[in-house]
Amino acid sequence: MFIQFVIVIFIIFAWLKLFSKLKNKEISLWEAMSWSILWLIVGLAALWPKNLDRVAQFFGVYRGVDLALYFSVIVLFYLVFRLFTRLEKIERDIVKIVREIAL
Numbered sequence: 388m389f390i391q392f393v394i395v396i397f398i399i400f401a402w403l404k405l406f407s408k409l410k411n412k413e414i415s416l417w418e419a420m421s422w423s424i425l426w427l428i429v430g431l432a433a434l435w436p437k438n439l440d441r442v443a444q445f446f447g448v449y450r451g452v453d454l455a456l457y458f459s460v461i462v463l464f465y466l467v468f469r470l471f472t473r474l475e476k477i478e479r480d481i482v483k484i485v486r487e488i489a490l
Contacts, residue, residue, distance in 0.1 A: 394433040398426045
């Protein structure tokens with residue numbers, strides 16, 4: 388029960404931070420919506436874990452916690468991939484700018 392309280396408090400904090408970034412135009416509306424949906428799913432899974440067990444069994448996974456971990460790993464790998472590709476693009480842009488300045 389305590390962990391559910393901690394997760395809900397964390398989600399509220401994350402949403403406040405998210406809407407602050409949206410208000411300051413640091414993120415797009417699409418990014419804000421995506422993160423909001425993700426936090427909503429996390430909140431629902433934390434508050435009603437038995438429902439997550441049912442969803443997990445639908446996907447052929449025994450426990451809801453296992454499904455949440457699989458999903459988390461997939462999301463994290465995707466985010467690392469996006470960060471990697473964005474970093475590579477930034478490095479290419481920096482090299483291009485440095486070459487132009489050097490000439």
